Amino acid sequence: NAGVTQTPKFRVLKTGQSMTLLCAQDMNHEYMYWYRQDPGMGLRLIHYSVGEGTTAKGEVPDGYNVSRLKKQNFLLGLESAAPSQTSVYFCAAWGLGETQYFGPGTRLLVL
Amino acid sequence: AQSVTQPDIHITVSEGASLELRCNYSYGATPYLFWYVQSPGQGLQLLLKYFSGDTLVQGIKGFEAEFKRSQSSFNLRKPSVHWSDAAEYFCAVGTTSGTYKYIFGTGTRLKVLA
Numbered sequence: 001n002a003g004v005t006q007t008p009k010f011r012v013l014k015t016g017q018s019m020t021l022l023c024a025q026d027m028n029h030e031y032m033y034w035y036r037q038d039p040g041m042g043l044r045l046i047h048y049s050v051g052e053g054t055t056a057k058g059e060v061p062d063g064y065n066v067s068r069l070k071k072q073n074f075l076l077g078l079e080s081a082a083p084s085q086t087s088v089y090f091c092a093a094w095g096l097g098e099t100q101y102f103g104p105g106t107r108l109l110v111l
Numbered sequence: 112a113q114s115v116t117q118p119d120i121h122i123t124v125s126e127g128a129s130l131e132l133r134c135n136y137s138y139g140a141t142p143y144l145f146w147y148v149q150s151p152g153q154g155l156q157l158l159l160k161y162f163s164g165d166t167l168v169q170g171i172k173g174f175e176a177e178f179k180r181s182q183s184s185f186n187l188r189k190p191s192v193h194w195s196d197a198a199e200y201f202c203a204v205g206t207t208s209g210t211y212k213y214i215f216g217t218g219t220r221l222k223v224l225a
Contacts (some may be wrong), residue, residue: 031211040120042201042217043155050211059214090154092213094205097162100145100213102155 003027004093006103013081013110021076021106023091029101031094032074033058034066036087037105043090049074081110113138115204117216124192125224132187132219134202143205144185146176149218150198158200161185172196197223 007022023032030051035043035058045058049068063085065077078085086109094100114137124130136142144161159170166178176187185202199220205213 031213033213035215040217042117043215045212045214048212056210058212094211094213096207096211099157099160100203100205104154 004091004101004103006089006091006106008106009104010107011109013078013108015082015110017081018077018079019081019108020078021089021091021108023074023076023093023103025072025074025093025101027093027095027101028071029093029095029098030071031096032068033092033094033100034064034074034076035090035092036060036085037090038087046076046089081108083110086110113142113204113206113212113214115202115214115216117200117202117219119219120217121220121222123222123224126194127191130187130189130192130196130221132200132202132221134185134187134216136183136185136202136204138183138204138206140207141180142207144176144178145203145205146170146174146185146187147201147203147215148172148198149201155201158187192221192223194223194225197221 004025033048034046044060047066049055052071055066089106091103116135146158147155199218202216
């Protein structure tokens with residue numbers, strides 16, 4: 001039982017490049033979340049999903065897109081990366097009445 | 112929309128002293144409430160959670176938290192701090208209907224003096 005996994009663990013991008021971060025969960029949880037963590041800012045919610053085929057904006061959605069085509073996967077896309085998107089990205093899965101489970105994080109550096 | 116406030120950015124305590132970290136939330140109903148701890152370069156570890164029932168919640172590592180509905184607070188406490196408790200602590204709120212959002216406070220960094 002792996003819980004929540006994230007791919008890749010680390011990535012360096014040049015400004016303007018695109019990439020997709022993959023989050024996968026094996027707990028059959030309905031709700032999935034993407035956060036970014038920056039020093040002094042805590043974890044800020046980017047986008048989230050309350051079920052397969054649904055997505056919603058969080059606190060800082062600009063510059064990101066997401067998709068939840070399968071219940072177990074939640075993808076975060078950066079269409080044109082900017083240095084301001086340098087951050088650590090965490091994915092999480094949550095079932096109501098349960099604990100939110102986090103992935104190990106993806107460190108992204110945009111040059 | 113719900114929000115979470117951790118008013119203390121940094122707290123310094125001496126080893127063996129008691130600790131209280133503050134967390135206030137804004138939400139129209141009773142939310143799910145959580146405290147997490149994060150050591151440098153590490154992921155988040157759940158300390159404790161409140162869903163319903165007894166408002167005093169016991170967690171791991173000797174931590175406890177009390178839900179006070181009238182004050183919209185969920186403060187974290189520990190009677191005697193150990194040097195290994197130095198870390199960053201995050202309060203989180205999960206809404207229980209409708210949007211199912213799950214958001215975090217900005218964190219409190221704890222420093223422990225020997």
